[in-house]
Amino acid sequence: MSFSSKQKLAAAGVAVALALSPSAARAHLVTTGLGPVYDGIGHFMLSLDDVLPVIALALFAGLRGPAPGRHALFTLPLAWLAGGMTGLLAGNPPVFPITSFSFLVLGGLVAADLSLPSVVVTLLTILLGLMHGFLNGAAFRQAGSDALLELLGVMATLFVLVALFAALVLSLRRPWTRIVVRVAGSWIAATGLLLLGWSLHKTG
Amino acid sequence: MKPARYLPRKLTLPAIAAAFVALSQTAHAHIEKGEVGGFASGFKHPWSGADHIVAMLAVGIWGAQLGAPAIWLLPVAFPMVMAMGGFMGLVGIPLPGVEIGIALSALLLGAMVCGEVRPKLAVAVVLVGIFGLFHGHAHGTELPPGQSGLLYSLGFVIATGTLHAVGISLGLVHHWRAGKLALRGAGAVISVMGAVFLWQALR
Numbered sequence: 001m002s003f004s005s006k007q008k009l010a011a012a013g014v015a016v017a018l019a020l021s022p023s024a025a026r027a028h029l030v031t032t033g034l035g036p037v038y039d040g041i042g043h044f045m046l047s048l049d050d051v052l053p054v055i056a057l058a059l060f061a062g063l064r065g066p067a068p069g070r071h072a073l074f075t076l077p078l079a080w081l082a083g084g085m086t087g088l089l090a091g092n093p094p095v096f097p098i099t100s101f102s103f104l105v106l107g108g109l110v111a112a113d114l115s116l117p118s119v120v121v122t123l124l125t126i127l128l129g130l131m132h133g134f135l136n137g138a139a140f141r142q143a144g145s146d147a148l149l150e151l152l153g154v155m156a157t158l159f160v161l162v163a164l165f166a167a168l169v170l171s172l173r174r175p176w177t178r179i180v181v182r183v184a185g186s187w188i189a190a191t192g193l194l195l196l197g198w199s200l201h202k203t204g
Numbered sequence: 205m206k207p208a209r210y211l212p213r214k215l216t217l218p219a220i221a222a223a224f225v226a227l228s229q230t231a232h233a234h235i236e237k238g239e240v241g242g243f244a245s246g247f248k249h250p251w252s253g254a255d256h257i258v259a260m261l262a263v264g265i266w267g268a269q270l271g272a273p274a275i276w277l278l279p280v281a282f283p284m285v286m287a288m289g290g291f292m293g294l295v296g297i298p299l300p301g302v303e304i305g306i307a308l309s310a311l312l313l314g315a316m317v318c319g320e321v322r323p324k325l326a327v328a329v330v331l332v333g334i335f336g337l338f339h340g341h342a343h344g345t346e347l348p349p350g351q352s353g354l355l356y357s358l359g360f361v362i363a364t365g366t367l368h369a370v371g372i373s374l375g376l377v378h379h380w381r382a383g384k385l386a387l388r389g390a391g392a393v394i395s396v397m398g399a400v401f402l403w404q405a406l407r
Contacts, residue, residue, distance in 0.1 A: 049354055099354075111280055179276040186280045187365055190287035191357045197294030197344060198353030 036146035040153025043136075049099040050132050051161070056106035056188045057128055058162045059181055061121055062169025063113055068121040069166035075122055076162055077155035079129025080136070084151040087137020097199045098131050103192025110185025113178070129158075246359025249343055250367060255306050255401045256339055258394045260364060262313035263332055264371015265387055269320055269378050270328060277325070278332055279368045283361055285333040286340035290360070293344020302345075303405040305338030311398030317391025320384075 031039060044050055057076065061068040106128070109116070116124075136154060140147035169181055250256050267278040292299060299305075313335065315321070323331075343360065374390070377383030 048358070108284075111284065176276070179280070183276070183279050183365065186283050187361045190283040190361045190364075191354070193284070193287040194290045194294070194344075194357035194360065195353050197291035198357065201294040201296075
C-alpha cells in the first residue's frame with residue numbers, strides 16, 4: 001500500500017496543524033488522570049518548545065538518509081533520559097535560552113539541507129536530547145511528580161515522532177517535496193531567531 | 205500504482221474537522237488567554253498593514269515569474285532574513301528609514317513584477333533580503349507586551365509564509381498569456397501603492 005507525495009505532505013500538514021491546535025495550552029505539567037506515563041506524553045506534546053526542535057531534528061535526519069534516521073530513533077530517547085535524570089538531580093533549569101538555539105540551529109540545518117556526516121547528526125541528536133531532557137527533568141523535579149515514569153512517556157513519544165517524521169522525509173521522491181521540508185526548516189529557524197530576540201528583549 | 209486511500213475522499217475533510225474539534229476540548233482544559241493571544245496576534249500582525257501585504261505578495265509573484273530556483277529560494281531565505289530584522293527590532297538595534305524602506309519595497313518589487321525583470325539570482329535574493337530586514341524590523345519594534353514569545357513568533361512566521369504562498373500561487377497564472385498580463389497589471393498596482401506609501405512616509 002503506497003501513498004502519493006501530495007497525500008504524505010497533506011498528512012504532515014494536518015499533523016503540524018494538530019500539533020499547533022492544542023498549543024494554546026501552556027507548557028506546564030499536564031495531569032491527564034491516566035497516570036504518570038500519559039502525563040509525560042501530555043506534557044511533551046503540549047510543549048511546542050520541545051516538539052518543534054524534535055520535529056526539526058527528525059526532518060534533518062530524514063534528509064540525510066536512512067542511517068541517521070535510524071540512529072536518531074534510539075539515541076534521542078536515551079539521551080533525553082540521561083538529560084532528564086541529570087535535570088532531576090541538578091534542579092534549577094539554566095537561564096541560557098536553549099530552546100531558541102535548538103530552533104535556530106536545527107531549523108537552519110533543515111533549511112540549508114546541509115550535508116553532514118552521519119556521526120555529526122548523531123552528536124546533534126545526543127546534544128538535543130541531553131539539553132531538552134535536562135529542562136524536562138528540572139520541570140518534573142519542581143512539580144514533584146513521578147518523574148521517571150513521565151520521562152518514560154516522553155521517550156516513547158520521541159520514538160514515535162522521530163519515526164514518523166524521518167520516515168516521511170525519507171519517502172519523499174519529488175524534488176519540490178524536499179523544498180517544502182526546507183521551507184518548514186526555515187520557518188522553525190526564523191521562529192528561533194525571533195524567540196531569541198524576544199528573550200533578550202525581556203531580559204534587556 | 206494507484207495510491208491507496210484509507211478514507212473516501214468525501215470523508216477526509218469532515219474527519220480532519222472532527223479531529224480538530226476533539227483536540228480543542230483537551231486544549232481548552234489548559235487555556236491561558238495570553239498564550240492564545242500570542243499566536244493569534246502574531247498571525248495577524250503581518251496582515252495588519254497593506255504595505256506589508258502587497259510587498260509579501262510581490263515577493264511570491266516575482267519568485268513565480270523568475271521560476272526555479274528563485275521560486276523556492278526566496279520562500280526559504282525570506283523568513284530567515286525577516287526574522288533577522290525582527291531580532292534587530294526586538295533587541296533595539298536601530299535601522300534608519302524603516303517606513304521608507306517598506307514603501308520602497310512595494311514600489312520596487314511591484315516594478316519588478318510589472319516589468320518581469322530578470323536580474324541574476326544573487327541580485328534578486330539580496331534585494332528581497334534587504335527589504336525583508338525592513339519589514340522584520342518594523343514588526344520587531346511593534347510587538348505587543350505580555351504575549352507568549354514562542355506562539356507569537358510562530359504565528360508571525362506562519363502568516364508571512366502564507367502570504368508568500370498566496371503570492372506564489374497567484375504567480376502560477378504566469379504560464380498563460382492572459383495571466384502574464386494580469387500579473388504585470390498587478391505589479392503596476394503594487395508599484396503605485398508603494399509610491400503612495402512612500403509619499404506618506406516622506407510627508
